[in-house]
Amino acid sequence: MTPLAPGALLAQSQPGDTATATLFTATIKTQMNLLVVANVTGTAATFRLHHDVNGTTFDSTNALYYGKSVAANDSMTVNFSDAGIELAAGDSLGIQSGTASALTFSAYGVVAPQR
Numbered sequence: 001m002t003p004l005a006p007g008a009l010l011a012q013s014q015p016g017d018t019a020t021a022t023l024f025t026a027t028i029k030t031q032m033n034l035l036v037v038a039n040v041t042g043t044a045a046t047f048r049l050h051h052d053v054n055g056t057t058f059d060s061t062n063a064l065y066y067g068k069s070v071a072a073n074d075s076m077t078v079n080f081s082d083a084g085i086e087l088a089a090g091d092s093l094g095i096q097s098g099t100a101s102a103l104t105f106s107a108y109g110v111v112a113p114q115r
Contacts, residue, residue: 006034006108013095014040014104020048020058020096023105026087029112033084036106038075045070046098047105049078051085058094070103084109 010032011024024032039045049065050058060066070076087093097103 007031007110008108009106010109010111011093011107012105014101015095015097017100018097020050020094022056023093023095024087024107025056025092026089028089030087030091030109031084031112032087032093032107032109033080034108035078035080036075036108037070037078038104038106039070039072039102040104041099041102042072043099043102044072045102047103048094048096050094050096051087052092052094054088054090056092056094058092058096062094067098 013023015021037047046067046069048063050062051064052058052062093107095105
């Protein structure tokens, strides 16, 4: 099976605090293929990534990554495998940075064609 292309930039955020925030909410069926987490500081920082079906309640029950560390001045690519993560309308991806303003999150994917 051929890996999917990253697709278009669907969302980008650099949280200014350590609260969990919504990165992206699908309004129609969307396939999330890639997430790039860039640490723009000189100190390692951790993050959390959540996928909540039909909502924005981000907690340990819908965590995809929890306390994952990104080295100082480095980045991490999360490739959602060949199939991607399919988000239905109303599904959301949530992010949390362990250090305010340390991480930039960029999500790439493909929105389903309108019929």
